[in-house]
Amino acid sequence: MEPLVLDVTDGDGVLAAAAEVERSYGRLDILVNNAAIRVEEYGRKPSEQPLEQWRRTFDTNLFAVVEVTRAFLPLLRRSPAGRIVNLSSLLGSVGTHGDPASYAYSDMFKSLPAYSASKSALNSWTVHLAYELRDTPVKVNAVHPGYTRTGLNDGEGDLSVQDGARTGVAMALLGDDGPTGTYTHRGETVPW
Ligand SMILES: NC(=O)c1ccc[n+]([C@@H]2O[C@H](COP(=O)([O-])OP(=O)(O)OC[C@H]3O[C@@H](n4cnc5c(N)ncnc54)[C@H](OP(=O)(O)O)[C@@H]3O)[C@@H](O)[C@H]2O)c1
Numbered sequence: 679m680e681p682l683v684l685d686v687t688d689g690d691g692v693l694a695a696a697a698e699v700e701r702s703y704g705r706l707d708i709l710v711n712n713a714a715i716r717v718e719e720y721g722r723k724p725s726e727q728p729l730e731q732w733r734r735t736f737d738t739n740l741f742a743v744v745e746v747t748r749a750f751l752p753l754l755r756r757s758p759a760g761r762i763v764n765l766s767s768l769l770g771s772v773g774t775h776g777d778p779a780s781y782a783y784s785d786m787f788k789s790l791p792a793y794s795a796s797k798s799a800l801n802s803w804t805v806h807l808a809y810e811l812r813d814t815p816v817k818v819n820a821v822h823p824g825y826t827r828t829g830l831n832d833g834e835g836d837l838s839v840q841d842g843a844r845t846g847v848a849m850a851l852l853g854d855d856g857p858t859g860t861y862t863h864r865g866e867t868v869p870w
Pocket of ligand 1: 714765
């Protein structure tokens with residue numbers, strides 16, 4: 679395994695990375711769009727989060743995913759079993775956010791409107807691309823990893839990093855009969 683350093687918001691760097699993978703391997707089997715940021719402050723009201731944070735959040739969490747995916751798609755199409763996994767979040771579930779019984783119906787989780795909306799948009803991108811690729815071997819799915827102890831949450835969370843990775847890994851290793859265009863956590867469908 680060879681690491682390749684990449685800033686996903688750097689368009690030239692993305693193209694160079696795809697060219698490097700093509701030179702070294704000729705194709706790509708699995709693309710996991712994992713990189714994301716959460717720059718909003720907990721505790722602020724949704725309407726008080728600065729627009730600049732919305733732009734930064736969407737640059738990384740949505741536009742970079744689209745750009746990276748477009749750059750690597752020709753290589754994924756050369757694979758007999760291309761898989762794209764988009765790391766979404768339960769906070770991207772509009773149904774969950776609107777449900778007063780949900781844990782997302784709280785001041786804490788309503789203070790991340792740009793992060794949440796970027797994941798809702800990522801879910802929409804997932805179903806659009808899955809539709810485009812429905813007659814190919816390439817499968818495109820969104821996952822919620824679970825509330826995981828990482829820097830994104832300031833170290834808070836229910837799951838270890840190993841457990842948080844399980845849903846994404848499972849969807850990256852789907853067989854030919856596996857689904858596409860889904861949004862899941864540990865095999866269970868998450869409401870859009
Ligand atoms: N942790 C959770 O509870 C949770 C819940 C739901 C969804 N998620 C999602 O799971 C994924 C992984 O998050 P995490 O919890 O592991 O967060 P994390 O610890 O903050 O890791 C995010 C990673 O993204 C990278 N990154 C950010 N901007 C980048 C850029 N422009 N180019 C390249 N890499 C960039 C970071 O790299 P640097 O370290 O170099 O900045 C970091 O390695 C994210 O999509 C997140 O939204 C996490």
